Every structure is written in C-alpha cells, then in structure tokens.
Amino acid sequence: MKLVVAVVQDQDSSRLSTALMKNNFRATKLASTGGFLKSGNTTFMIGTEDHLVDKALKVIDESCRSREQMVAPVSPMGGNADSYIPYPVEVEVGGATVFVLPIEQFHQF
Amino acid sequence: MKLVVAVVQDQDSSRLSTALMKNNFRATKLASTGGFLKSGNTTFMIGTEDHLVDKALKVIDESCRSREQMVAPVSPMGGNADSYIPYPVEVEVGGATVFVLPIEQFHQF
Amino acid sequence: MKLVVAVVQDQDSSRLSTALMKNNFRATKLASTGGFLKSGNTTFMIGTEDHLVDKALKVIDESCRSREQMVAPVSPMGGNADSYIPYPVEVEVGGATVFVLPIEQFHQF
Ligand code: NI
Numbered sequence: 533m534k535l536v537v538a539v540v541q542d543q544d545s546s547r548l549s550t551a552l553m554k555n556n557f558r559a560t561k562l563a564s565t566g567g568f569l570k571s572g573n574t575t576f577m578i579g580t581e582d583h584l585v586d587k588a589l590k591v592i593d594e595s596c597r598s599r600e601q602m603v604a605p606v607s608p609m610g611g612n613a614d615s616y617i618p619y620p621v622e623v624e625v626g627g628a629t630v631f632v633l634p635i636e637q638f639h640q641f
Numbered sequence: 642m643k644l645v646v647a648v649v650q651d652q653d654s655s656r657l658s659t660a661l662m663k664n665n666f667r668a669t670k671l672a673s674t675g676g677f678l679k680s681g682n683t684t685f686m687i688g689t690e691d692h693l694v695d696k697a698l699k700v701i702d703e704s705c706r707s708r709e710q711m712v713a714p715v716s717p718m719g720g721n722a723d724s725y726i727p728y729p730v731e732v733e734v735g736g737a738t739v740f741v742l743p744i745e746q747f748h749q750f
Numbered sequence: 751m752k753l754v755v756a757v758v759q760d761q762d763s764s765r766l767s768t769a770l771m772k773n774n775f776r777a778t779k780l781a782s783t784g785g786f787l788k789s790g791n792t793t794f795m796i797g798t799e800d801h802l803v804d805k806a807l808k809v810i811d812e813s814c815r816s817r818e819q820m821v822a823p824v825s826p827m828g829g830n831a832d833s834y835i836p837y838p839v840e841v842e843v844g845g846a847t848v849f850v851l852p853i854e855q856f857h858q859f
Pocket residue numbers: 581583
C-alpha cells in the first residue's frame with residue numbers, strides 16, 4: 533500500500549474527484565491553502581495498492597496537468613478606457629504537486 | 642515513532658478525541674470530506690512511539706468501528722401517509738480507514 | 751525528497767509562511783485543530799530535498815519556538831475590583847510538533 537498525497541488547484545478538484553471515483557480510487561480531501569500552487573487548493577489523500585500507484589498518478593496528471601488558459605484582462609482602474617485594447621492574456625492554471633508515501637500498515641475498522 | 646493517520650466519520654470524532662486523550666495520545670484533527678467514508682469526516686494525525694501503535698489502533702477501532710444502526714425512515718414525500726408504515730431501516734455507520742506511516746525524524750520546538 | 755509535516759500555533763502561522771518563502775521552501779497549509787498544541791493550529795506540509803531538511807527545521811524552530819509571554823490577567827468576574835492588582839501572568843505560547851516523512855516518489859504535473 534502507498535499513500536498518494538496530491539495538492540491541486542480548487543478548479544481541478546471536482547474533476548479529479550470524479551476521475552478517481554470512476555477509476556475505483558478512494559480519496560479523502562483536505563482543505564488547504566497556498567504554497568505549492570497559487571492560493572485556493574485542495575489536498576487529496578489516496579490510499580492505493582502498490583501496483584496501482586502509476587494509474588493513480590496518470591489520473592491526477594490527466595485531471596490537473598498545468599496548462600495555458602486565455603483570460604480576458606480587466607480594464608485598467610481609472611485608466612483611459614477609450615485607448616485601452618483588452619488583449620486576452622495567457623495564464624498558467626492547474627498543475628499538481630504529488631508525494632507518494634510508504635505505508636507500514638493499513639486498516640479498515 | 643510512527644504517524645497514524647485515521648479518517649473517521651464526524652459522528653465518531655469527539656468520542657475518538659476523548660478516548661485518545663484518556664490514553665495519553667496526542668492528535669491533530671484535519672477537516673476533511675468524502676471518499677474513504679461517507680461525506681463529513683475528520684482526519685486524525687496521531688504521532689506515537691512504535692510500541693504504542695497497536696494500542697492507538699485499538700482505541701480507534703473501539704471508538705469508530707463500523708456498526709449497524711436503526712434509523713426511522715422519512716415518510717414518503719407526497720405519498721399516501723395513511724398506508725405508509727414507517728419500518729425502521731438498518732444502516733451502516735462509523736468505520737475508520739487507518740494508515741500507519743514511518744517517521745524518520747520527530748521534533749518538538 | 752522528504753515531506754516535513756509541522757503543526758504550529760495559529761499565531762505563528764503567518765511568520766512561518768513568510769520565513770519559508772524567504773528561504774525558498776514551498777508549503778501547503780492545512781486547517782487543523784487541537785491535540786499536539788493548544789487549540790487553533792495550522793499544519794504545514796513542506797516538500798524538500800534531503801539536504802535541506804535541517805534548514806527547514808531551523809526555519810520552523812526560529813519562527814515557532816515555544817516561549818514565555820507576559821499576559822495581563824482578566825480582572826476576576828464579580829470580584830472586588832478595588833482590591834484587585836492585575837499582575838501580568840507568564841504563559842507558554844508557540845511551539846511546533848514536526849514529523850519528517852520519507853517520500854518514495856515526487857511529481858509535478
Ligand atoms: Ni490489486
């Protein structure tokens with residue numbers, strides 16, 4: 533058994549939950565903030581057999597992979613709105629930081 | 642030292658807290674949701690010496706063990722209340738998912 | 751790679767966040783309560799290379815070390831306020847409980 537700990541952005545959290553369930557992984561979600569990724573993230577704890585760790589990592593990668601997203605910029609506060617051309621901006625979203633921890637014992641009561 | 646991580650249902654959380662304290666275990670509770678158990682659960686992190694791991698597991702088992710509970714069913718919405726016989730229903734509650742993790746260092750500052 | 755898990759008092763949480771960032775450590779914060787320390791604490795998860803574990807521990811120690819603090823006592827409820835001399839009282843605050851866990855795999859997606 534391994535414990536897979538994955539810190540993901542909130543916006544990918546429900547997609548990851550669904551993908552994990554579809555693949556028969558059971559996860560516990562912990563509310564978390566800051567640090568590894570921009571603010572607003574969720575920490576998943578996924579207990580899994582050794583031979584399924586790679587599959588769990590693949591599910592996390594596919595659900596949360598870091599990618600570019602076009603975002604419409606907010607118009608400048610108090611700026612000259614007439615001369616302002618709102619080019620959409622590319623920002624990086626998503627991404628996951630994942631730790632695979634060894635487990636010495638696993639119990640279900 | 643080991644780190645015992647236990648995911649338990651909210652309804653067993655305060656009983657487990659009390660039982661751990663009475664047995665001189667120190668625990669940190671993390672708010673958590675979904676997954677291993679039905680929604681509304683708490684994750685306990687319990688740091689303990691190796692030779693007390695079995696005792697910690699026994700305390701968790703006794704406080705949170707999965708068991709049947711009789712629940713009075715809600716009467717059917719818009720149904721014929723006169724012909725409705727509210728048989729109590731047996732549901733499974735409680736239960737704990739427990740991981741015992743190795744610790745390489747333990748510090749108190 | 752190691753996973754450093756540190757449970758600290760809320761009052762030291764933002765100082766620790768700042769100190770970790772200044773030292774290029776990345777951390778995820780989990781809301782947590784009770785147990786290891788008096789109520790109101792935060793659990794930091796810090797992923798770090800093996801050779802930087804000692805530095806991380808030093809940052810945690812310096813930001814959160816247990817220390818004495820003078821606190822003005824509240825005047826006694828319903829007591830004789832005229833004869834009450836509010837000696838400040840020394841209480842222990844801060845402190846951190848830290849676990850260093852081995853990591854088998856580390857991934858960034
Ligand atoms: Ni299998």
